[in-house]
Amino acid sequence: MNTKSDQPGLDIFLRKLLSHSPLPAEDQAAIAALPYSVRHLEPNSYILREGERSGVCPILCAGFAYRQKSTQEGGRQIVALKIPGDALDFQSLYVRTIDHNLQALTTVDLVIVALSDFEKLIANRPAIARAIIVDILIEASIGREWLLNLGRRNALSRLAHLLCELHYRLLDTKSDGLDVRDVPMTQEQLADLLGLTPVHINRTLKELERRGAVARHGRGVRLGAIATLRSLADFSDTYLHRSNLAD
Amino acid sequence: MNTKSDQPGLDIFLRKLLSHSPLPAEDQAAIAALPYSVRHLEPNSYILREGERSGVCPILCAGFAYRQKSTQEGGRQIVALKIPGDALDFQSLYVRTIDHNLQALTTVDLVIVALSDFEKLIANRPAIARAIIVDILIEASIGREWLLNLGRRNALSRLAHLLCELHYRLLDTKSDGLDVRDVPMTQEQLADLLGLTPVHINRTLKELERRGAVARHGRGVRLGAIATLRSLADFSDTYLHRSNLAD
DNA sequence: CGGTCTCTTGACCTCTGTCAAGTAGAGTGG
DNA sequence: CCACTCTACTTGACAGAGGTCAAGAGACCG
Numbered sequence: 001m002n003t004k005s006d007q008p009g010l011d012i013f014l015r016k017l018l019s020h021s022p023l024p025a026e027d028q029a030a031i032a033a034l035p036y037s038v039r040h041l042e043p044n045s046y047i048l049r050e051g052e053r054s055g056v057c058p059i060l061c062a063g064f065a066y067r068q069k070s071t072q073e074g075g076r077q078i079v080a081l082k083i084p085g086d087a088l089d090f091q092s093l094y095v096r097t098i099d100h101n102l103q104a105l106t107t108v109d110l111v112i113v114a115l116s117d118f119e120k121l122i123a124n125r126p127a128i129a130r131a132i133i134v135d136i137l138i139e140a141s142i143g144r145e146w147l148l149n150l151g152r153r154n155a156l157s158r159l160a161h162l163l164c165e166l167h168y169r170l171l172d173t174k175s176d177g178l179d180v181r182d183v184p185m186t187q188e189q190l191a192d193l194l195g196l197t198p199v200h201i202n203r204t205l206k207e208l209e210r211r212g213a214v215a216r217h218g219r220g221v222r223l224g225a226i227a228t229l230r231s232l233a234d235f236s237d238t239y240l241h242r243s244n245l246a247d
Numbered sequence: 248m249n250t251k252s253d254q255p256g257l258d259i260f261l262r263k264l265l266s267h268s269p270l271p272a273e274d275q276a277a278i279a280a281l282p283y284s285v286r287h288l289e290p291n292s293y294i295l296r297e298g299e300r301s302g303v304c305p306i307l308c309a310g311f312a313y314r315q316k317s318t319q320e321g322g323r324q325i326v327a328l329k330i331p332g333d334a335l336d337f338q339s340l341y342v343r344t345i346d347h348n349l350q351a352l353t354t355v356d357l358v359i360v361a362l363s364d365f366e367k368l369i370a371n372r373p374a375i376a377r378a379i380i381v382d383i384l385i386e387a388s389i390g391r392e393w394l395l396n397l398g399r400r401n402a403l404s405r406l407a408h409l410l411c412e413l414h415y416r417l418l419d420t421k422s423d424g425l426d427v428r429d430v431p432m433t434q435e436q437l438a439d440l441l442g443l444t445p446v447h448i449n450r451t452l453k454e455l456e457r458r459g460a461v462a463r464h465g466r467g468v469r470l471g472a473i474a475t476l477r478s479l480a481d482f483s484d485t486y487l488h489r490s491n492l493a494d
Numbered sequence: 495c496g497g498t499c500t501c502t503t504g505a506c507c508t509c510t511g512t513c514a515a516g517t518a519g520a521g522t523g524g
Numbered sequence: 525c526c527a528c529t530c531t532a533c534t535t536g537a538c539a540g541a542g543g544t545c546a547a548g549a550g551a552c553c554g
Contacts, residue, residue, distance in 0.1 A: 021341070050485075051485075067391065069391060069392070069394075069395045070395075070399075071395065071399050071400060071404075071481050072481045073481070075395075075398075075399030075400070076399070077394055077395045077398040077399045079391040079394040079395065080391070090384075091384055091387065091388070093380055093381075093384065094268070094377050094380060094381050094384075094491075095381055095384050095385070095388075095488055095491055097485065097488065097491075099388050099391065099392075099485055099486045099488070100391055119377075122373065122376060122377075122380075123373035123376070126369065126370035129369060129370070129376055130341050130366075130369075132380075133340055133341060133369075133379075133380065133383070134340075134341050134342055136380070136383055136384065136387065137337075137338055137340065137341075137342050137383065138342070139387065140338065140383065140386065140387045140390065141338070141342075141346050143387065143390040143391065143394065144314065144316060144326040144327070144346065144347055144390065145316070145346075146394055147316075147324055147326040147390065147393055147394060147397060148316045148317075148318065148322075148324045148326065150394060150397040150398050150442060151322075151324040151397050151441070151442030152317075152318050152322030152323070152324045152442060153318060153322070154541070154542090155541075155542070157318075186499095186500070186501090187500075187501065188500080188501095194398070195397060195398030195399060196542075196543090197542075197543055197544080198500090198501085199501095199502085199503090199542090199543075199544080199545095200541090200542055200543070202501065202502060202503085203502095203503090203542090206502090218550085218551065218552090219500065219501070219550085219551060219552085234318050234319045234320070238298075238344065238346055239346045241342055241344065241346070244341075244342055244344075401509075401510095402509080402510070433531095433532065433533090434532075434533065435532080435533095443510075443511090444510075444511055444512080445532090445533085446510090446511075446512080446513095446533095446534085446535090447509090447510055447511070449533065449534060449535085450510090450534095450535090453534090465518085465519060465520090466518090466519065466520085466532065466533070
């Protein structure tokens with residue numbers, strides 16, 4: 001089932017885990033030896049749906065994905081953003097009913113691992129259990145910062161904050177060839193991320209450009225001076241726990 | 248160090264874990280045998296502070312507590328609400344830098360356990376590791392629903408939604424003598440929970456009362472018909488994973 | 495080169511915030 | 525039991541951030 005080394009594989013995931021948790025060589029080998037299958041999806045494809053029961057944990061090897069929930073009136077909110085290297089569904093470890101939708105933001109390459117295989121690793125290898133818990137806790141910490149963002153910052157800071165977060169999270173795996181400064185979302189998706197409307201994202205983006213925080217070419221948005229963005233955003237990267245190894 | 252049975256102890260915490268995860272008798276005994284100390288705190292006391300490093304996991308035996316973050320401009324957002332039986336700081340398992348503040352909402356009784364003791368249990372007892380992971384994941388799921396609440400619901404639904412959540416979460420441990428229908432927060436705290444201002448909470452509460460969703464006496468607020476609240480809130484309790492054992 | 499999806503822009507509206515003054519509970523001390 | 529005080533709640537007038545609607549312009553695709 002495993003494929004050649006230039007195909008999507010588990011190495012980027014392993015690198016991501018090692019960025020926050022130490023793993024002995026034999027545990028690294030155990031992860032590298034996990035059986036998996038590969039899947040390629042187009043933008044907006046559903047990876048998992050609310051209400052389903054999951055038996056599988058996809059790993060995002062290339063591209064972006066997001067978790068999303070909607071109200072009955074149709075309001076749609078993106079509640080998490082996943083970047084290359086991220087495991088997409090530790091949320092379903094031992095909790096099989098999925099409470100949100102998981103969708104591809106761009107075209108994505110996935111590597112699919114059975115949740116039961118992860119559960120076996122957790123039961124038998126404490127260092128892996130630890131790494132997975134840390135991974136889950138860091139996603140939870142990001143969620144808390146997003147709550148602060150939605151609850152207490154205005155549109156300008158909110159957007160600047162999201163862009164800062166993207167910048168620093170991508171630094172950790174710095175994988176693909178694509179320019180890390182290019183924002184991969186449409187204005188509508190930015191709206192869904194930030195609890196705003198596309199129209200207001202447009203106005204806010206224009207204001208960020210006026211202040212030199214982003215540059216734009218055609219439909220594309222590119223990050224400008226990170227210092228400018230940070231000061232607009234009231235940003236501190238503590239919540240990303242990027243230096244957990246040093247702790 | 249352990250105290251008599253009418254003092255705060257670990258039993259309510261154990262009950263909470265068992266409500267979502269099965270534990271063999273010897274694992275239950277291992278939890279009951281954890282060394283701990285007891286602490287009693289007044290409302291608004293800090294339990295943990297952002298930036299500190301934690302070595303300890305308080306268990307909330309009685310009363311309410313919350314996690315809270317602030318922007319530099321002073322905006323304050325409550326990002327999680329904890330009820331009796333909840334472990335307050337699994338967030339610091341293997342991630343010792345605290346990224347938020349933890350405060351008592353009411354007077355609280357805490358039982359303090361060393362994080363290293365939990366880490367030993369996780370390494371040696373898979374069923375306990377599982378239960379703790381489920382606990383963490385359910386808090387994360389609640390966080391996602393709150394993001395939807397803040398991002399896409401108006402003040403009336405938002406408040407109704409919070410009250411519904413409180414109602415159903417309290418059903419699971421139904422501990423104290425105090426009437427579970429009494430809302431333990433001030434209007435200012437409700438504002439901090441919902442990303443609103445105290446003034447607007449006041450107006451919204453009045454509207455909820457007008458619609459028969461809550462009753463009020465003096466400063467107190469009491470839940471009215473849960474069906475009314477649910478329909479105002481667009482509420483479904485799936486995200487609380489209350490039936491995880493049945494899964 | 496036509497079709498479609500995204501982005502842009504302006505006019506107008508509304509939900510929630512701000513400010514400020516007043517009222518009512520709850521606890522304290524006399 | 526009554527004043528006193530502190531805090532929480534209440535209310536109204538006004539302001540402003542962001543939403544809504546609708547039409548048009550630009551990008552990108554086959």
